[in-house]
Amino acid sequence: xxxxxxxxxxxxxxxxxxxxxxxxxxxxxxxxxxxxxxxxxxxxxxxxxxxxxxxxxxxxxxxxxxxxxxxxxxxxxxxxxxxxxxxxxxxxxxxxxxxxxxxxxxxxxxxxxxxxxxxxxxxxxxxxxxxxxxxxxxxxxxxxx
Amino acid sequence: xxxxxxxxxxxxxxxxxxxxxxxxxxxxxxxxxxxxxxxxxxxxxxxxxxxxxxxxxxxxxxxxxxxxxxxxxxxxxxxxxxxxxxxxxxxxxxxxxxxxxxxxxxxxxxxxxxxxxxxxxxxxxxxxxxxxxxxxxxxxxxxxx
Numbered sequence: 001x002x003x004x005x006x007x008x009x010x011x012x013x014x015x016x017x018x019x020x021x022x023x024x025x026x027x028x029x030x031x032x033x034x035x036x037x038x039x040x041x042x043x044x045x046x047x048x049x050x051x052x053x054x055x056x057x058x059x060x061x062x063x064x065x066x067x068x069x070x071x072x073x074x075x076x077x078x079x080x081x082x083x084x085x086x087x088x089x090x091x092x093x094x095x096x097x098x099x100x101x102x103x104x105x106x107x108x109x110x111x112x113x114x115x116x117x118x119x120x121x122x123x124x125x126x127x128x129x130x131x132x133x134x135x136x137x138x139x140x141x142x143x144x145x
Numbered sequence: 146x147x148x149x150x151x152x153x154x155x156x157x158x159x160x161x162x163x164x165x166x167x168x169x170x171x172x173x174x175x176x177x178x179x180x181x182x183x184x185x186x187x188x189x190x191x192x193x194x195x196x197x198x199x200x201x202x203x204x205x206x207x208x209x210x211x212x213x214x215x216x217x218x219x220x221x222x223x224x225x226x227x228x229x230x231x232x233x234x235x236x237x238x239x240x241x242x243x244x245x246x247x248x249x250x251x252x253x254x255x256x257x258x259x260x261x262x263x264x265x266x267x268x269x270x271x272x273x274x275x276x277x278x279x280x281x282x283x284x285x286x287x288x289x290x
Contacts, residue, residue: 001147001148001149001152001161001224001228001231001260002146002147002230002231003146003234003256004146007146008234011234011236012252015250015252048235064206075255076259079146083146085147086146086147088157089153089157090149105160105275105277106274106275106276106277107156107157107160107275108243110267110270110275111148112268113266114221114264114266114267115146115263116266117263117265117266118146118259118260118262118263118266119259120262121258121259121261121262121263122255122256125255129251129255130250130251130252130255131251132250133253138156140211141234145266
């Protein structure tokens with residue numbers, strides 16, 4: 001059971017931006033810090049900016065920062081937005097005509113309820129809850145000069 | 146967020162066997178009914194048999210059936226057994242040395258707690274809870290002659 005790379009990048013991007021305490025960061029900076037693809041990260045930035053979770057400012061003095069207070073960003077809602085689907089079983093995505101249970105199958109509903117429990121547990125946390133108390137040292141070394 | 150194909154096959158195999166009410170089924174029969182790979186299903190059968198969830202009897206009059214009462218098979222425990230890992234974020238599986246949060250990262254623990262909530266919700270259900278009240282018609286048509 002895994003989240004997509006897209007969600008993984010989104011969560012880590014938000015944690016990074018949350019630890020910047022309002023300072024503008026850049027996509028290159030975040031990609032470099034985590035050792036992840038700049039292009040993949042750019043797609044995540046676009047989606048989170050479109051959703052109003054982060055602000056992306058273009059240009060030489062531009063960058064990215066959180067749009068909202070980390071205490072107001074619920075982790076379950078982020079995962080719900082960034083996961084492309086919650087088809088927990090193979091049969092949900094394909095042709096179910098061959099299934100001997102057909103419409104009587106209770107698997108789909110059961111897995112959907114479990115997914116809601118997963119997201120509800122994550123929604124107990126805000127981004128602020130995930131952040132270490134202090135700014136990571138590596139921020140100051142390489143990018144704040 | 147998806148379960149592996151292995152878990153998907155395991156859940157559907159158990160539902161099928163549960164609906165047989167003690168009758169021996171065969172791997173070919175189940176694979177045919179769901180339109181899934183016989184070889185993949187055979188691996189699932191081996192693992193569930195090794196775990197004592199089903200009985201696999203070799204030979205001409207052999208087959209597979211549940212070892213335990215469907216009311217005693219908890220779905221969360223099945224998923225916990227069949228999923229190869231619960232590395233919900235990419236950084237958990239790889240080298241985390243580059244992570245600017247390091248040991249202070251709270252993401253892993255948060256996702257682990259959400260995964261436990263997911264499994265706990267599934268554990269509220271037994272295999273018996275997932276089964277339709279009546280035996281699927283298709284069983285009787287093709288395989289009970």
